[in-house]
Amino acid sequence: MTMYGPSGVDVGDPSEGSVDPAETPARPPGRTELVPRLLGPIALVVVMAALGFLLSDNVLLTLQEVLALAVFATATNLLLGQAGLVSFGQAVFYGLGAYTVALGWLHWQLPFWATFVMAPLLGALVAVPIGLVALRARRLYFALSTLAFSELAYQLAESRYDFTKGANGVFGAFVPTALTYPRTGYLFVLAVTVASLLLLWKVNHSPFGLVLRAIRENRGRMQALGVNVYLHQLLAFVISGAFCALAGAMFVVYSQSSYPELLDWTTSGGPVFMAVIGGMGTFLGPAVGAFIYQFGHDELVRYVSDWQLVLGVVMLVIVMFWPDGLLGGLGRLARLLRKRRGDR
Amino acid sequence: MDLASLVTPLVGALSAASSLFIVAAGLTLVFGALRLINLAHGSFYMYGAFLATTLAAWSAHTGLWIALAASPLLAAGMGVVVEVGVLRRLYAREHLTQLLATFALLLIFADLALRFWGKGVRGVSPPRVVRGNLELAGAPVPLYDLVIIGAAVVVGGGLWLLLSRTTLGWKIRAVVDDPEVLAASGVNVRLLYTGVFALGALLAGLSGVIIAPQQAVEPGMDAQIIVAAFIVAVIGGLGSITGAAVGALIIGIVETMGASWAPSWASTFIYLLMILVLAVRPWGLLGTPER
Numbered sequence: 001m002t003m004y005g006p007s008g009v010d011v012g013d014p015s016e017g018s019v020d021p022a023e024t025p026a027r028p029p030g031r032t033e034l035v036p037r038l039l040g041p042i043a044l045v046v047v048m049a050a051l052g053f054l055l056s057d058n059v060l061l062t063l064q065e066v067l068a069l070a071v072f073a074t075a076t077n078l079l080l081g082q083a084g085l086v087s088f089g090q091a092v093f094y095g096l097g098a099y100t101v102a103l104g105w106l107h108w109q110l111p112f113w114a115t116f117v118m119a120p121l122l123g124a125l126v127a128v129p130i131g132l133v134a135l136r137a138r139r140l141y142f143a144l145s146t147l148a149f150s151e152l153a154y155q156l157a158e159s160r161y162d163f164t165k166g167a168n169g170v171f172g173a174f175v176p177t178a179l180t181y182p183r184t185g186y187l188f189v190l191a192v193t194v195a196s197l198l199l200l201w202k203v204n205h206s207p208f209g210l211v212l213r214a215i216r217e218n219r220g221r222m223q224a225l226g227v228n229v230y231l232h233q234l235l236a237f238v239i240s241g242a243f244c245a246l247a248g249a250m251f252v253v254y255s256q257s258s259y260p261e262l263l264d265w266t267t268s269g270g271p272v273f274m275a276v277i278g279g280m281g282t283f284l285g286p287a288v289g290a291f292i293y294q295f296g297h298d299e300l301v302r303y304v305s306d307w308q309l310v311l312g313v314v315m316l317v318i319v320m321f322w323p324d325g326l327l328g329g330l331g332r333l334a335r336l337l338r339k340r341r342g343d344r
Numbered sequence: 345m346d347l348a349s350l351v352t353p354l355v356g357a358l359s360a361a362s363s364l365f366i367v368a369a370g371l372t373l374v375f376g377a378l379r380l381i382n383l384a385h386g387s388f389y390m391y392g393a394f395l396a397t398t399l400a401a402w403s404a405h406t407g408l409w410i411a412l413a414a415s416p417l418l419a420a421g422m423g424v425v426v427e428v429g430v431l432r433r434l435y436a437r438e439h440l441t442q443l444l445a446t447f448a449l450l451l452i453f454a455d456l457a458l459r460f461w462g463k464g465v466r467g468v469s470p471p472r473v474v475r476g477n478l479e480l481a482g483a484p485v486p487l488y489d490l491v492i493i494g495a496a497v498v499v500g501g502g503l504w505l506l507l508s509r510t511t512l513g514w515k516i517r518a519v520v521d522d523p524e525v526l527a528a529s530g531v532n533v534r535l536l537y538t539g540v541f542a543l544g545a546l547l548a549g550l551s552g553v554i555i556a557p558q559q560a561v562e563p564g565m566d567a568q569i570i571v572a573a574f575i576v577a578v579i580g581g582l583g584s585i586t587g588a589a590v591g592a593l594i595i596g597i598v599e600t601m602g603a604s605w606a607p608s609w610a611s612t613f614i615y616l617l618m619i620l621v622l623a624v625r626p627w628g629l630l631g632t633p634e635r
C-alpha cells in the first residue's frame with residue numbers, strides 16, 4: 001500500500017469513484033484502512049491551505065479560478081461519469097451562479113453572502129424544468145437539448161440589456177473587500193471547494209450514486225427492477241445544477257464580474273474536457289483535469305498563440321488512446337504494479 | 345398589405361432557409377448513416393468559405409467559379425482525412441468519445457484557419473452575372489438570393505435522387521439499420537462510411553462557397569453555423585433530409601420575421617422553438633426515436 005505517495009495518487013485510486021465492483025482491490029476491509037484513506041485527502045487539504053501562505057498573489061488568483069472550475073467539473077462529472085449523461089449545458093448553471101451574485105447586487109443591492117447562498121438554491125430550482133425537458137431525450141439528443149438550453153441562456157443574457165447589461169457583462173464591487181485580497185479569496189474558495197467535494201463524494205458513494213451507475217450500465221434492467229429512472233436522473237441533474245451554480249458564484253470571487261460567455265455552450269464543454277483529461281471514472285479526476293486545463297492554458301498562452309490547437313490535439317490523443325484519463329491511467333498503472341508485486 | 349411588400353421578405357426568408365438547409369443536410373446525412381454528430385462540420389463550411397475568399401482575391405472574375413469546385417473538394421479531402429485518421433477508430437466506442445473527438449477537431453481546425461487566413465473579416469462579392477436586383481411581382485429581389493434558393497433545390501433534389509434512386513443510396517440507407525448484414529452481402533462498409541462522411545463534408549464546403557458572397561467570412565463562423573445547423577437538423581429530426589428542409593424553412597421564416605418584428609427576441613425565440621420541439625418530440629419532427 002505504500003507503493004505510492006500518501007496524497008496525490010492515493011485519493012485518485014479509481015476504486016473510490018469507480019463503478020465496477022470487480023475493480024475494487026482485494027484489500028481486507030477493516031478499520032486499519034480508514035486512517036490511510038483519510039490521510040491522503042487531509043494531507044492534500046493541509047498542503048493546499050499552506051500554499052495560500054506560500055505562493056505569490058498571481059498564482060493564488062489563478063488558483064481561485066482553478067478551484068471554481070474544479071467544483072464545476074466535479075459537479076458535471078456527477079452526470080457524465082456517474083449517470084452517463086453527457087450534458088453540454090452545465091454552463092447554464094455556472095453562469096446562473098455568477099449572475100445571481102452580480103445581478104443581486106446590481107438590482108437589489110443584496111449582500112454577497114446572501115447571493116452566494118442563493119446561487120446553488122437557484123441552480124437547483126432552474127435545473128428542475130430544464131431537467132424535466134432535457135431528460136425526455138436520450139443520449140445524443142440529451143446532449144443537444146442541454147446545448148440548446150445553454151445557447152438559450154446565452155442569448156437571453158446577451159439580448160436582455162436592461163436586466164443583464166448585455167454583452168458588456170456586469171462589473172462592480174459586489175465581492176466583499178476582504179475577499180478581494182488574493183490570499184483571503186483563495187482560502188475562502190478553497191474552503192467552499194473542500195465542502196463541495198466532500199458533499200459530492202457523499203453523493204457518489206450513497207445508495208443513490210450506486211443506482212445512478214446501475215442505470216448507466218443497464219437502464220432496462222433497473223427499470224424492470226422498479227426503479228424510476230427519470231426521477232433518479234432528474235435528481236442527479238438538480239444536484240449537479242446546484243453545485244455548478246455554486247461554482248459560478250465562486251468564480252465571481254476571482255473575476256468580480258459576470259458576462260454572457262459564462263453561459264455559452266463552449267463554456268459547457270470546458271468541464272467535460274476537464275473530466276476527460278483527469279479521468280471521468282475517478283472522483284478527483286475532473287478536479288485534477290481542471291488544474292491541468294487552466295494552468296496549461298495560462299502557461300501556453302504565454303508562449304504560443306495557438307492554445308486551442310494544443311488543447312484540441314491533447315484532447316484528441318486522450319480520447320483516442322487514453323480514454324480513462326490521467327487518474328484512470330495512473331490507477332491502472334498502480335494496479336498493474338501491485339499485481340506484479342503480488343506475483344513475486 | 346399588397347403582394348409586393350410580401351415578396352421581398354419572403355424571398356429573404358427562403359434564401360436564409362436555403363443556406364441553412366445546405367449546411368444542415370450534410371450534418372444530418374452523416375448522422376443518418378454513421379450515427380455520429382460531427383461538431384467539426386462547421387469547420388468544413390468555414391474552410392470552404394475562406395478558400396473562396398482567397399481564390400476571389402486572386403482572380404476577381406474566375407476565382408469564385410473555381411472555388412465552386414475547389415472548396416467542396418478541399419472539404420471532402422479534409423473529411424476523408426478526419427474519417428480515416430480519427431473517426432474510423434472510434435465507431436466502436438461510446439458517442440461521447442466521438443462527440444469529444446469532433447469537438448477537438450473543431451478547435452484544431454479553428455486555430456489552423458487563424459494561421460492561414462488571420463483574424464480579419466473577409467468578404468467576397470457575388471459573380472457579376474448574379475449581382476444586383478430582380479423585379480419580381482413589382483418588388484426588388486436580390487438576384488443572389490434566388491441563386492441560393494436554386495442551389496438548395498439542386499442539393500435537396502440531388503440528395504433525394506441519390507438516396508432513393510441509386511444503389512449507393514440504398515446502401516447508405518441500409519448501413520444505418522444493419523451494417524453487419526450489409527458487410528456480409530459484399531458491401532465495403534468501411535469505404536461506404538468514408539464516402540458518406542466525405543459527401544457530408546463536401547456539402548459543408550459547397551455551402552461555404554455559396555454563402556460566402558452573402559455573409560462576413562470570419563473566424564468563429566464555424567461554431568456559429570454548427571449551432572444553427574443543429575437547430576435545423578434537430579427540429580426536423582436528425583438523419584432525415586426532408587426533416588432538414590422542414591427545419592430550415594421554419595427557422596428561416598422565424599428568423600426573418602423575428603428580425604423585423606422583435607429583433608432582440610429573434611434568436612431567443614429560435615432556441616425556445618427548438619426546446620419546445622425537443623420537449624414534445626425529442627427525436628424531431630420527422631426523425632425516428634433512438635433505439
